[in-house]
Amino acid sequence: MVVTLDLDASTSDPPVRRQLANLSLAVAKCKKIVVVTGAGISCSCGIPDFRSSDGLYALVKQQYPDVVLKGRDLFDASLFRDPTSTAVFYTFISRLKKSIDVATPSPTHRFLKTLDSKRKLLRSYTQNIDGLEDRAGLVGTSSDEVKTHGKGKSKIKTKEVRNVQLHGDIHRVRCTFCSADYPCASEHLETFLAGTAPDCPECAVRSTARVARSARALKVGKLRPAIVLYDEPHPLGDDIGSIQSADIARKPDMLIIMGTSLKVHGFKKLVKDFARTVHESAPPPSACAGSPLKKNAKNFAGKVIFVNKTAPGSEWDGIIDYYVVGETDRWVEKVIEDWKKARPSDWEVQKTLVATGDAATGGSLHVAKEITNTMGTKVGKGAKRKPVRHRENAPLPEDEIWDITLPLPEAPPSPSKRPQSRCHYHDVESSPSKKSREGARAVREPIHFEERGLLFGNTTNSKVRSTPENDFDLGENIRKSKASKIPKPRIPTSRVEVVLELRPPSRKALA
Ligand SMILES: [Zn+2]
Numbered sequence: 001m002v003v004t005l006d007l008d009a010s011t012s013d014p015p016v017r018r019q020l021a022n023l024s025l026a027v028a029k030c031k032k033i034v035v036v037t038g039a040g041i042s043c044s045c046g047i048p049d050f051r052s053s054d055g056l057y058a059l060v061k062q063q064y065p066d067v068v069l070k071g072r073d074l075f076d077a078s079l080f081r082d083p084t085s086t087a088v089f090y091t092f093i094s095r096l097k098k099s100i101d102v103a104t105p106s107p108t109h110r111f112l113k114t115l116d117s118k119r120k121l122l123r124s125y126t127q128n129i130d131g132l133e134d135r136a137g138l139v140g141t142s143s144d145e146v147k148t149h150g151k152g153k154s155k156i157k158t159k160e161v162r163n164v165q166l167h168g169d170i171h172r173v174r175c176t177f178c179s180a181d182y183p184c185a186s187e188h189l190e191t192f193l194a195g196t197a198p199d200c201p202e203c204a205v206r207s208t209a210r211v212a213r214s215a216r217a218l219k220v221g222k223l224r225p226a227i228v229l230y231d232e233p234h235p236l237g238d239d240i241g242s243i244q245s246a247d248i249a250r251k252p253d254m255l256i257i258m259g260t261s262l263k264v265h266g267f268k269k270l271v272k273d274f275a276r277t278v279h280e281s282a283p284p285p286s287a288c289a290g291s292p293l294k295k296n297a298k299n300f301a302g303k304v305i306f307v308n309k310t311a312p313g314s315e316w317d318g319i320i321d322y323y324v325v326g327e328t329d330r331w332v333e334k335v336i337e338d339w340k341k342a343r344p345s346d347w348e349v350q351k352t353l354v355a356t357g358d359a360a361t362g363g364s365l366h367v368a369k370e371i372t373n374t375m376g377t378k379v380g381k382g383a384k385r386k387p388v389r390h391r392e393n394a395p396l397p398e399d400e401i402w403d404i405t406l407p408l409p410e411a412p413p414s415p416s417k418r419p420q421s422r423c424h425y426h427d428v429e430s431s432p433s434k435k436s437r438e439g440a441r442a443v444r445e446p447i448h449f450e451e452r453g454l455l456f457g458n459t460t461n462s463k464v465r466s467t468p469e470n471d472f473d474l475g476e477n478i479r480k481s482k483a484s485k486i487p488k489p490r491i492p493t494s495r496v497e498v499v500l501e502l503r504p505p506s507r508k509a510l511a
Pocket of ligand 1: 178180222
């Protein structure tokens with residue numbers, strides 16, 4: 001049975017509010033989330049709805065008053081059989097791309113990037129061709145960054161893909177003959193607007209070279225928009241198949257479907273395959289027995305959430321667990337709000353301060369880099385250090401960075417008075433012994449300095465010895481907090497990095 005939760009009812013209906021808060025917490029707790037999206041997530045970005053009769057269609061209609069083409073016909077591979085529908089298609093794409101170029105990513109696109117930065121996103125899959133995920137910071141299948149240049153079977157470096165563009169990318173063009181592809185430039189757009197397509201430069205060079213040695217000229221392909229039409233194979237089909245198989249093998253613990261009417265056949269299959277895997281990876285009911293807290297937490301894993309303005313059809317019974325009624329932007333904003341309240345430690349930002357200048361003249365401190373907390377990364381004494389594969393230190397959206405200014409907050413009078421939310425290990429899924437052990441350690445000394453040195457790639461700290469001339473006054477506050485844990489930096493040999501532990505505001509202050 002699909003549980004329906006209306007975002008509009010979240011303020012007036014306590015049970016709905018509670019269930020929505022539980023879903024937010026589920027997002028915060030899951031670690032391998034697959035997100036699939038459709039046109040609904042780009043509605044708020046200023047991209048005209050190209051299924052409605054006004055807007056872009058009206059403009060195209062002005063240019064081709066006698067042509068009757070429905071929305072579906074404009075995206076069907078059969079359009080290339082007719083020169084007129086081909087011309088209409090090129091003109092339409094040119095106008096659509098121009099309107100996409102001035103659009104900006106929505107809160108939903110930024111949410112995807114947040115999940116990725118927090119190392120919770122297994123992969124994003126989208127039907128959209130607008131490339132707004134890429135602009136939000138998720139590397140897509142059509143990106144130059146993932147292209148392979150070797151002679152291997154794979155055309156892209158699948159491991160580096162964060163967003164799978166199931167229907168291609170309007171920002172690229174592809175040769176109809178040799179498949180060479182290029183970014184879609186303004187001169188391409190002007191040609192498309194006139195209803196034609198430019199020649200492929202690679203084909204042209206090859207042909208000219210043959211003519212120069214008195215051989216027969218070769219066929220020269222046309223550069224068409226690199227989007228995938230209905231009934232057309234995806235040029236990266238094999239690579240996308242491998243990415244999907246790899247993601248299924250990694251047993252995702254949550255599936256979020258947003259802004260799609262779930263009508264396209266291939267897309268429906270992809271969603272059903274992921275939903276089955278997510279349900280299979282859900283913990284068995286026996287694991288949910290025990291304390292209410294444990295039951296609550298275990299219930300979070302293995303859910304399929306559908307967020308859309310229109311309801312899913314009956315064929316999705318037993319596949320979708322929760323249907324959230326409303327705009328995706330509103331839902332993601334609620335998730336982030338609930339998440340920040342429930343797990344403030346996930347949003348902590350550590351800053352690395354760099355001491356510069358001369359100790360005699362006082363020197364100065366500036367922030368070298370900011371590192372957000374990345375969940376699932378243990379930082380305790382016995383923690384395994386895995387190489388960080390995601391772009392952990394990529395710049396974050398403004399609203400994710402807490403404004404922390406000196407002087408630093410004072411350390412609490414005793415370790416026991418530090419808020420428990422600082423600790424990563426209060427996860428109820430841990431065993432009681434592990435919980436107390438890890439919890440106590442995290443409260444006492446969240447990150448050992450030697451490990452910080454490794455985390456931040458600083459090799460100078462271990463060599464610094466405390467001598468009178470090395471003493472460097474970082475200020476009263478620092479000495480009060482964790483000064484005893486911080487080896488004395490040496491000034492002025494070169495630049496010295498000092499890591500300071502910053503305490504996030506208490507839950508109370510956040511609320
Ligand atoms: Zn070509």
